[in-house]
Amino acid sequence: xxxxxxxxxxxxxxxxNYLKELDDSDYTVSSRSIATALKLGEVLVRKDxxxxxxxxxxxxxxxxxxxxxxxxxxxxxxxxxNAVLVGCGxxxxxxxCYNGFGNYGINIVAGFDNDRSKIGTTINNKxxxxxxxxxxxxxxxxxxxAIICVPKEVAQLVCDKLVKxxxxxxxxxxxxxxxxxxEVVIRDIDVAASxxxxxxx
Amino acid sequence: xxxxxxxxxxxxxxxxNYLKELDDSDYTVSSRSIATALKLGEVLVRKDxxxxxxxxxxxxxxxxxxxxxxxxxxxxxxxxxNAVLVGCGxxxxxxxCYNGFGNYGINIVAGFDNDRSKIGTTINNKxxxxxxxxxxxxxxxxxxxAIICVPKEVAQLVCDKLVKxxxxxxxxxxxxxxxxxxEVVIRDIDVAASxxxxxxx
Numbered sequence: 001x002x003x004x005x006x007x008x009x010x011x012x013x014x015x016x017n018y019l020k021e022l023d024d025s026d027y028t029v030s031s032r033s034i035a036t037a038l039k040l041g042e043v044l045v046r047k048d049x050x051x052x053x054x055x056x057x058x059x060x061x062x063x064x065x066x067x068x069x070x071x072x073x074x075x076x077x078x079x080x081x082n083a084v085l086v087g088c089g090x091x092x093x094x095x096x097c098y099n100g101f102g103n104y105g106i107n108i109v110a111g112f113d114n115d116r117s118k119i120g121t122t123i124n125n126k127x128x129x130x131x132x133x134x135x136x137x138x139x140x141x142x143x144x145x146a147i148i149c150v151p152k153e154v155a156q157l158v159c160d161k162l163v164k165x166x167x168x169x170x171x172x173x174x175x176x177x178x179x180x181x182x183e184v185v186i187r188d189i190d191v192a193a194s195x196x197x198x199x200x201x
Numbered sequence: 202x203x204x205x206x207x208x209x210x211x212x213x214x215x216x217x218n219y220l221k222e223l224d225d226s227d228y229t230v231s232s233r234s235i236a237t238a239l240k241l242g243e244v245l246v247r248k249d250x251x252x253x254x255x256x257x258x259x260x261x262x263x264x265x266x267x268x269x270x271x272x273x274x275x276x277x278x279x280x281x282x283n284a285v286l287v288g289c290g291x292x293x294x295x296x297x298c299y300n301g302f303g304n305y306g307i308n309i310v311a312g313f314d315n316d317r318s319k320i321g322t323t324i325n326n327k328x329x330x331x332x333x334x335x336x337x338x339x340x341x342x343x344x345x346x347a348i349i350c351v352p353k354e355v356a357q358l359v360c361d362k363l364v365k366x367x368x369x370x371x372x373x374x375x376x377x378x379x380x381x382x383x384e385v386v387i388r389d390i391d392v393a394a395s396x397x398x399x400x401x402x
Contacts, residue, residue, distance in 0.1 A: 009401055013394030017376055038378060075397050083396065090295030095392065097291045100376060104397035145400055169399045171392075175218055175301060177239060185402050189395060191296065191372075193214030194388060195284065196276050196305035198370045199346055200210055201386050 030061030087150035110139040140165040152176035231262030283344040288351035311340040341366040353377035
C-alpha cells in the first residue's frame with residue numbers, strides 16, 4: 001500500500017518525535033540539522049525525507065510544521081485505525097492503558113482474554129471480551145490490526161483466530177514464531193531478546 | 202566487545218526460539234531447514250550461523266543441542282547480568298513481573314520510581330527504590346543495564362542519572378530521543394510507532 005520502504009518508515013516516527021520536541025523558534029529545519037541531532041548520516045536523512053510527501057525548499061530545507069504534517073500523513077496518523085489486543089495480563093493491560101497510540105491514529109477498541117474474572121470488565125474504558133469469540137466478534141471484524149500479548153504456548157492459536165476474523169497486521173509480543181498466510185503482516189517485539197542483544201554489543 | 206554484528210545478533214534469539222521449540226527427534230538441523238521454517242534466505246542464515254561459535258558439519262549441518270548452546274553462549278545467556286528498571290507504572294510493572302529475562306541471563310534487581318506510594322514496596326520480589334537515589338544506589342552501581350519506562354518528559358533526566366551511576370546500556374521505552382556519552386549504548390522500543398509502521402505497510 002505504502003511506497004515508502006519499511007526501513008525508512010521505521011525512522012519516520014523518530015524524525016517526527018524530534019520535530020515535535022523542537023521549539024517554535026525553529027521555523028525551518030534541514031536534513032543536516034536533523035541528521036546532526038539524531039546522530040544519523042546526512043545522506044540517509046535526505047534520502048528518507050525525499051521519500052516522504054514533504055516538499056523541501058533549496059537552501060532553506062523544510063518548514064517544520066509542514067514536515068510534521070507530511071510525516072503524520074505518511075505514517076497514517078490522520079486516519080483512524082482500529083486494533084484489538086489479545087491477552088490482558090500485565091503487558092496487555094499496560095498497553096491498553098497507554099494513550100500514545102492516539103498520536104498515530106490507532107484506537108484500541110477492545111481487549112480479549114480467557115480469564116473469566118477479566119471478561120466483562122473494562123480497562124481504560126475499553127471492554128475485555130471473551131477470547132473464544134475472537135473470530136466472530138464485531139470488534140475484531142471492525143479492526144485491521146491486533147496486538148498479541150498472550151503466553152507463547154497459545155500465541156499460534158490466537159493468531160489463527162485473528163486471521164480467521166480478517167486481521168491483516170499483527171504486532172506479536174510472544175517470544176515465538178507465528179505462522180500466518182502471506183497477506184498477513186506480522187512483526188515481533190521480544191523485550192528480553194532486545195535487552196540480551198544490547199548486553200552483547 | 203562482541204564481534205558479531207548487531208543485525209546478526211538481533212536474529213540469534215529468533216533462531217534460538219525456533220530451535221528450542223523443535224522436537225527432540227530433530228537431532229540435526231541445517232541452515233536450509235532453519236531458513237525455510239523462518240522464511241529467511243538460506244544464504245543469510247548460513248552467514249549468520251557461521252559468525253556464531255557453533256561448529257557445523259559438512260552435509261550434516263548442526264547438532265541441534267550444540268547449536269542452541271552456542272547461540273546461548275554468543276547471546277551471553279550463561280552470564281548473569283544485572284539490570285535496573287526505572288518507572289514502575291503499567292509497563293514497568295509488567296516488565297518487572299516478566300520472567301522471560303532469565304532465559305538470557307538477565308536479572309532485574311530493582312525498580313526505581315518517584316511515587317511515594319510505590320517506594321518501599323516490592324514487585325515480583327524486587328524492591329521499588331526511590332528514584333532520587335539512582336546515581337548513588339548500590340543496585341544501580343552493581344548493574345550494567347537499565348530499562349527506562351518513565352514518561353518522556355522526565356526520560357532524559359533519568360538517563361543522566363543512570364549514566365552518572367555507570368550504566369553502559371539502556372533500553373528506552375519513552376518515545377523521545379535520549380542523549381548520552383558515546384560509550385553508552387541506547388536502543389529504543391516505541392510500541393505505538395511500531396504499530397503505526399505495521400499499519401502503513
